[in-house]
Amino acid sequence: MRIxxxxxxxxxxxxxxxxxxxxxxxxxxGQEVRLLVLCEPEKPMYEYAARMSAAxxxxxLFNIHGDIDLxxxxxxxxxxxxxxxxxxxxxxxxxxxxxIPAARRAGVRYIYTSGHNDDPFRRRLPIRLVQAYLWRRLxxxxxxxxxxxxxxxxxxxxxxxxxxxxHYGLAxxxxxxxxxxxxxxxxxxxLNAPVLGSVCRLIExxxxxxxxxxxxxxxxxxxxxxxxxxxxxxxxxxxxxxAEALGVAARVHFAGWRADAAARMVAFDIFVMPSLWxxxxxxxxxxMRARLPIIASAVSALPEIVRDGETGFLCAxxxxxxxxxxxxxxxxxxxxxxxxxxRGEARLRAEFSVSKMVDRTLAVYRKTGALRKESA
Numbered sequence: 001m002r003i004x005x006x007x008x009x010x011x012x013x014x015x016x017x018x019x020x021x022x023x024x025x026x027x028x029x030g031q032e033v034r035l036l037v038l039c040e041p042e043k044p045m046y047e048y049a050a051r052m053s054a055a056x057x058x059x060x061l062f063n064i065h066g067d068i069d070l071x072x073x074x075x076x077x078x079x080x081x082x083x084x085x086x087x088x089x090x091x092x093x094x095x096x097x098x099x100i101p102a103a104r105r106a107g108v109r110y111i112y113t114s115g116h117n118d119d120p121f122r123r124r125l126p127i128r129l130v131q132a133y134l135w136r137r138l139x140x141x142x143x144x145x146x147x148x149x150x151x152x153x154x155x156x157x158x159x160x161x162x163x164x165x166x167h168y169g170l171a172x173x174x175x176x177x178x179x180x181x182x183x184x185x186x187x188x189x190x191l192n193a194p195v196l197g198s199v200c201r202l203i204e205x206x207x208x209x210x211x212x213x214x215x216x217x218x219x220x221x222x223x224x225x226x227x228x229x230x231x232x233x234x235x236x237x238x239x240x241x242x243a244e245a246l247g248v249a250a251r252v253h254f255a256g257w258r259a260d261a262a263a264r265m266v267a268f269d270i271f272v273m274p275s276l277w278x279x280x281x282x283x284x285x286x287x288m289r290a291r292l293p294i295i296a297s298a299v300s301a302l303p304e305i306v307r308d309g310e311t312g313f314l315c316a317x318x319x320x321x322x323x324x325x326x327x328x329x330x331x332x333x334x335x336x337x338x339x340x341x342x343r344g345e346a347r348l349r350a351e352f353s354v355s356k357m358v359d360r361t362l363a364v365y366r367k368t369g370a371l372r373k374e375s376a
């Protein structure tokens with residue numbers, strides 16, 4: 001099968017990392033895969049395109065000007081006519097709005113989309129109506145979690161029979177233990193100090209304000225503990241000011257965006273994800289791979305990944321008291337933390353393997369007619 005995937009990107013986060021795993025593995029399974037990336041002119045994705053191309057997936061960049069770029073639809077349709085794919089598969093809303101009309105204009109028979117998030121802005125009436133219209137012009141769609149599947153059916157009015165759930169997958173890996181000492185030394189954290197950590201964009205969705213307040217509550221009881229936040233975003237200075245106001249600025253470390261953030265998780269002892277909503281949370285699989293116990297919000301897809309009391313703990317969103325209690329519990333019980341982390345890594349291997357993700361994606365293509373015979 002010749003298939004073109006299409007996504008808008010402004011940086012590298014969950015969806016982008018997911019595609020870096022999925023698309024090369026589809027190629028390895030005998031599919032002819034190409035990626036078209038929609039970029040804002042001031043945020044070109046040259047490095048990402050090079051990484052994807054090096055992984056065996058030819059990648060092309062197209063500039064997008066605004067939320068709706070009618071000229072871009074024509075450009076994409078012309079490129080699709082030249083490529084003559086059997087199928088087109090879009091990811092994220094801007095790719096839906098431009099890629100689906102372009103694919104239909106180009107006469108592509110099979111058109112798919114992936115739902116990656118349950119963002120609140122998608123509940124706005126104009127967006128809901130556009131998405132409902134597009135769902136009826138698709139062959140089928142993939143939801144990355146049951147939570148997202150429910151969302152697109154209830155909010156975007158997707159026909160239930162068209163929506164198939166395929167969880168993200170991640171390959172296990174042996175952590176580089178030298179990174180633990182090196183990263184802690186860079187941040188000025190003693191090697192044996194207990195460290196809580198988060199990896200995310202610094203935006204409202206990620207709920208870091210509540211994690212900071214929880215850390216401030218338990219900080220006097222655990223004077224050697226530190227909190228490390230890897231990532232960048234619009235709320236960076238606001239979060240710094242919050243840490244200062246809470247009196248924990250000296251023990252909260254804003255490490256900025258790191259291309260190798262997943263590898264640096266080895267410096268953490270506990271992973272914290274207090275999101276207010278989350279389509280999946282690929283970073284949770286990375287934390288599980290690092291054998292970290294997880295404290296997360298019981299929102300959206302997160303309960304599908306973290307088993308409360310077995311691989312980590314879940315709290316209601318914005319529940320500072322619960323976050324603080326769970327932080328204190330894991331800091332006080334290192335054996336329990338280790339057990340939860342080991343179970344999380346085992347769950348990653350059993351439930352969120354790359355092979356399962358690829359198998360289930362190909363099954364959707366096969367069931368809906370685009371893929372008639374998978375290569376051996």
